[in-house]
Amino acid sequence: MDIPLPIAMTPEQLTALQMGQGIAHLQDPKTRRTYLLIEQGQQPSLSDDYFCEKLNEGISEAERGESKRWDVEALKSDLRDRYSSEQSKS
Incomplete structure (x- = not known):
């Protein structure tokens, strides 16, 4: 798919x-x-x-109870799966 360049930005992007x-x-x-x-x-x-x-956003979320414990092993497993999937596409 060819995307015409340049792509117009939204007003919010310009403000940012x-x-x-x-x-x-x-x-x-x-x-x-x-x-x-x-x-x-x-x-x-x-x-x-x-x-x-x-x-500060993360600390505020934790203080409001909107966070959960970080499962490092699950994260590592997910990243290995993603990497493996990306490698098989190449």
Whole structure:
């Protein structure tokens, strides 16, 4: 599928870029994956402010009881399965 470039941005994306001085973190609401939108010519970086914001969000969620224990072994197993699946596609 050919995607015509450039793709128009939403007003929210433009606002996020302006507030982030050319860098915006966008999250897919379905997958909760975060994407980095960068103005062409900018150097990408994850700022201390970004990490502090995300840590504070996690702490707030935990305080509200919206978190669960982290099962490291289940995560490792899931990542191995994903990696194996990606390798078989190649």
